[in-house]
Amino acid sequence: MPTKPNFPAAAARRRARLPIVTLLIVVFGARVTRVAGAAAAPHAMVVAESAPAARAGLEILRKGGNAVDAAVATALALGVTNASSCGIGGGGFMLIYWAKTGKLYALDYREVAPAAARADMYMRSGQPDEQLARTGALAVAVPGELAGLDAARRRFGTMEFSRLAAPAIKLARAGFPLNPHMAREIPLIAPLINQDPSFRAIYFNPDGTPRHAGAMLHNPNLAALIESLGDDPDARFYHGEIAAKIADFVKARGGILTAQDLANYRPVWRDPIHLAYDGYDLYTIPPPSSAGVVLEILGMLSNSGVAGLGVDSPAYLARLIEVMRQGFIDRAQYADPAFVKVPIATLLSPQHLAAARERALHHLPAPPAAPAHDHGTSNFAIVDRFGNVVEVTTTVNTIFGAKLMVPSLGLVLNDEMDDFGVAPGVPNVFKLVGEENNEVAPGKRPLSSMSPLIALKNGRPALAVGGSGGPTIISGVAQVTIDTFAYHLNPEAAVRLPRVHQQAHPDLVFIEQNLPFRTRDELAAMGYHLKIVPELGAISAIRIRPGALRGAFDPLKGGGAVGD
Numbered sequence: 001m002p003t004k005p006n007f008p009a010a011a012a013r014r015r016a017r018l019p020i021v022t023l024l025i026v027v028f029g030a031r032v033t034r035v036a037g038a039a040a041a042p043h044a045m046v047v048a049e050s051a052p053a054a055r056a057g058l059e060i061l062r063k064g065g066n067a068v069d070a071a072v073a074t075a076l077a078l079g080v081t082n083a084s085s086c087g088i089g090g091g092g093f094m095l096i097y098w099a100k101t102g103k104l105y106a107l108d109y110r111e112v113a114p115a116a117a118r119a120d121m122y123m124r125s126g127q128p129d130e131q132l133a134r135t136g137a138l139a140v141a142v143p144g145e146l147a148g149l150d151a152a153r154r155r156f157g158t159m160e161f162s163r164l165a166a167p168a169i170k171l172a173r174a175g176f177p178l179n180p181h182m183a184r185e186i187p188l189i190a191p192l193i194n195q196d197p198s199f200r201a202i203y204f205n206p207d208g209t210p211r212h213a214g215a216m217l218h219n220p221n222l223a224a225l226i227e228s229l230g231d232d233p234d235a236r237f238y239h240g241e242i243a244a245k246i247a248d249f250v251k252a253r254g255g256i257l258t259a260q261d262l263a264n265y266r267p268v269w270r271d272p273i274h275l276a277y278d279g280y281d282l283y284t285i286p287p288p289s290s291a292g293v294v295l296e297i298l299g300m301l302s303n304s305g306v307a308g309l310g311v312d313s314p315a316y317l318a319r320l321i322e323v324m325r326q327g328f329i330d331r332a333q334y335a336d337p338a339f340v341k342v343p344i345a346t347l348l349s350p351q352h353l354a355a356a357r358e359r360a361l362h363h364l365p366a367p368p369a370a371p372a373h374d375h376g377t378s379n380f381a382i383v384d385r386f387g388n389v390v391e392v393t394t395t396v397n398t399i400f401g402a403k404l405m406v407p408s409l410g411l412v413l414n415d416e417m418d419d420f421g422v423a424p425g426v427p428n429v430f431k432l433v434g435e436e437n438n439e440v441a442p443g444k445r446p447l448s449s450m451s452p453l454i455a456l457k458n459g460r461p462a463l464a465v466g467g468s469g470g471p472t473i474i475s476g477v478a479q480v481t482i483d484t485f486a487y488h489l490n491p492e493a494a495v496r497l498p499r500v501h502q503q504a505h506p507d508l509v510f511i512e513q514n515l516p517f518r519t520r521d522e523l524a525a526m527g528y529h530l531k532i533v534p535e536l537g538a539i540s541a542i543r544i545r546p547g548a549l550r551g552a553f554d555p556l557k558g559g560g561a562v563g564d
């Protein structure tokens, strides 16, 4: 482990992504302090990667709904405004802290591989063709989003689905502004979608150029689809006419998803995984999420004295990089638990964490390889006035998923099949190498990096945090958690702090371009191979104290933080 003298606290050098503008407003009698990219409020809060989606959640809270009701409304609205990242053609994970029981509940509504899926389905003439898992009908896994949202609503919600869907329907029909993040993404994949009349009608000008940020977009077909779900979205989406339309569309394009696959889809309630970390109890999603890696990273750093090293100091970052690498090496053991026994208790045991920490001390950097990329996925967090907390990460995988929209439904289909190992040794779009544990099989859930996390202190919620950006979710959630608890940063400072990422393969250290030059130089001098990237995912968080909520979204991706 390279060690260096402490580096001065970096909070003052935070990347100035957004000016901090504080103003006081009065909403429903509560004093709400708002800052750009962040908010503070006493009772309730929604933070999402879309301002209209955050407002949709708050609207439901104000109508008396709880955090789960609001989560359904926020997720549906987010699927309209951020359709390149998430939506009802995708899937996700929801983590709930339920105040009445004081317990955590994890809901897995991850997509599954269709029944006809096979481990070698992306092999052509003896060679893997990774693009088949990313673009086009063979990339589509069975969507779980609606089944999951409705399962959460039925167990913990208080409102009918149609009421929760109303804000999303209104946005899709009346229009919503194209957000800057999506406006940046669309040109990146324009050649793959700009000849498709459905995408073209929404996201392109009549002359075929991508629309600019702020342009009003409409998706009336998606509005009609959500409206048609009434109060029984599960039955209406996964069976009958809508399921048949989706299956026919996929089949006509050479895919394997069938109406029977949709009918067979079931979300799964799972026991959250837990780690005691420096006086906090951290909870997150078990496999098929690899969020256990977040806990491993934090577990290796627990009680290790990083607090004394200085915020984003080279000494702290070096230690973080080493344990992060060890955590990502273990990621290969994670997979769908219905297919693979994941030794999660062992991976989070004090003995394993101590041994992994010891291995981390002796790591020598290896030669550089290809960089990781940030893509789709979206995250939001909600706290209600009853004390419940919901943290959700949801995705269609890469930008606009499989780059397919079912025209009459306005529905973007995911490319979650790329989260499987497409073939042994072949990296997926995030450069995560396919392992046998995570190979394609019928009915299997692909391994995910989505890591919604809720921290408790003395049994009471203290932090809700999550993010988007493939494997950089894992490193980002770990860093914001450390920055919150070890360095006592508020959420806006924690999410803005430049981050690093090391996922073992490739054996490179990715650093955000805003990391100060002096820190970069010191890391390079330690022997790290650095790759400077514009951004490493987007993290959002709510810091929870009795009567004082403070939330922030990552200004790199934009969003909304609203509260009462």
Ligand code: GLY
Pocket: 377, 395, 396, 397, 398, 416, 419, 447, 448, 449, 450, 470, 471
């Ligand atoms: N599709 C990104 C993830 O689940 O990690």
